[in-house]
Amino acid sequence: MAVISFARGVPAPECLPIEELADCARGALLDGGAPVLLYGPGGGYGPLREWIAQRHGVEPARVVITSGSLQGFVFLSEQLVTPGARVFVEAPTYDRPIKILRRLGAEIVPVPVDEDGLLPDELPEGDAAFLYTIPTFQNPTGRTLSVERRRRLVELARERNLLVLEDDPYGLVRYEGEPLPSLFELAGGEGIAYASSFSKTVAPGVRVGYFVLPLELAQQVEALATSTYISPPYLTQATVHEFLRRGNFEPNLERVNGLLKARRDAMLEGLERHMPDGATWSRPQGGYFIWLDLPEDAPPLADAERAGVTFVPGTDFFADGSGGRSLRLAFSYVSPDEIADGVARLASAIPAPASL
Ligand SMILES: Cc1ncc(COP(=O)(O)O)c(C=O)c1O
Structure with a gap:
């Protein structure tokens, strides 16, 4: 029996625009020429930096493109x-940020x-270097911060001079x-460090993530990038830029979102059908993840891997190791049919509450 993975928070292979990216890589090299193959600014490939800056209404010097946004998180x-x-x-x-911060x-x-x-x-009292938040379709819960709370958070962050x-x-x-x-938009682009990535909208393997930062912080992060790897791989950044320039981004995103919605629907349906009374789960309108809370009175989960399904235990997502009754289920990687089977397998590993 092949194991079904709800552990992998990565796109299904059919989400990846392989042919289009192959064409764009060729176009990027032929059009971009030598600068794509040489060292250059540590903050990223100029034309992509300009595109991102325009999208977010800032000057290009405030944008730092990193080898995936996680690398940017390390620098910051x-x-x-x-x-x-x-x-x-x-x-x-x-x-992963928990591990980096611990280190x-x-x-x-x-x-x-x-x-x-x-x-x-x-929010806890006192000072902090920063608040790290994932307001939309959070990893691991799939939850989204409401607009009212976004406004309140921006207001509080400003009052407390807390970098978000x-x-x-x-x-x-x-x-x-x-x-x-x-949050960045609500704050008028000030006081919020914004990070995003092309990992979910194009492909994770291109390793193109970016940060929009206050100017001084952007310069410091760019200096760290330069001292770490001289310059990031321009070829993939130029390929992503070509993908955007040709107008491939929006149609690809629409296609990917359709594939993901079918997977999300299959998982919600499976949970509805198979989960015992007392189990609860998130119902995200996007993203990759559903957060499942097992019933309070259920004995610990049996070995789910033996039942043929994997997931990431909730404890991985708390710095203090709590979350023992929770599971992160990624629906992004496997097919809708596998999801239906996987949820049934998962339910079979949940023991019935002990009878009195
Ligand atoms: C919330 C969050 N931030 C960052 C990343 C890493 O993205 P990248 O591939 O750009 O490093 C992920 C990847 O799963 C993520 O879920």
């Missing part, structure tokens, strides 16, 4: 975090969340509902 954290510095994070949050010696301070995202009025890092790789991966303004 290296710049802002000294050992013992506090960093506020949603509880739960994306697991840098940060004190990771959890911010409480509910179904509508973090609770701005429950808005990580937004899933904002455009919306297949239902109205797009919400980003």
Whole structure:
């Protein structure tokens, strides 16, 4: 029996625009010429930097394109975090930043969340190097911060002079509902560090992520990038730029969102059909993930891998190891049919509550 993976938060192979990217890579090299193959500014390939700057209404010097947005997170954290510095994070949050912050010696301070995202009025007291938040289709919960809370968070951050890092790789991966303004937009582009990526909208393997930062911070992060790898790989950045220039981005995104919606629907249907009473789960309008909370009274999950399905345990997403009753289920990678089977397998690994 082949194992069905709800662990892999990556796009299904059919989401990847292979032929178009192959053409764009060729076009990018032939049109871009030598600069695409030489060293250059650490902050990224000029034409793509300009495109991103225009999209976000800032000057190009405030944009730093990194080898995936996670690399940018490392640079930014290296710049802002000294050992013992506090960093506020949603509880739960994306697991990789937790590991990076730990490595840098940060004190990771959890911010409480509910179904509508973090609770701005429950931000911990005191200073922090920054608040890390994923307001839209969060990894791992799929939850989205409401507009009211976005406004309140921006207001509080301004009052407290707290830098907010808005990580937004899933904002455009919306297949239902109205797009919400980003924190960056609500703040008029000031006081919010904004990060996004082409990993979910084009392909993760191109490793093209970016940050829009206050000018001084952008210059510091660019200097760190230069001292780490001289310049990032321009070939993939130029390929993404060519993809945008040719108008491939929007139609590809629409196609990808359709493929993801079918997967999200299959998972919601399977959960509805197979989960026991008392289990609850998120219902995201986009992104890659559903967060499943098992019933309070259920005994611990049996070995799901033996039942033929994998997922990431909730504990990975809390700095303090809580989350033992929760699971992150990624629906992005497997097919709708596999999702239906996988949810049935998962349910078979949930023991019935012990009878009295
Ligand atoms: C919230 C979040 N931020 C960042 C990343 C990493 O993106 P990139 O591929 O641009 O490094 C991911 C990838 O899953 C993610 O879920």
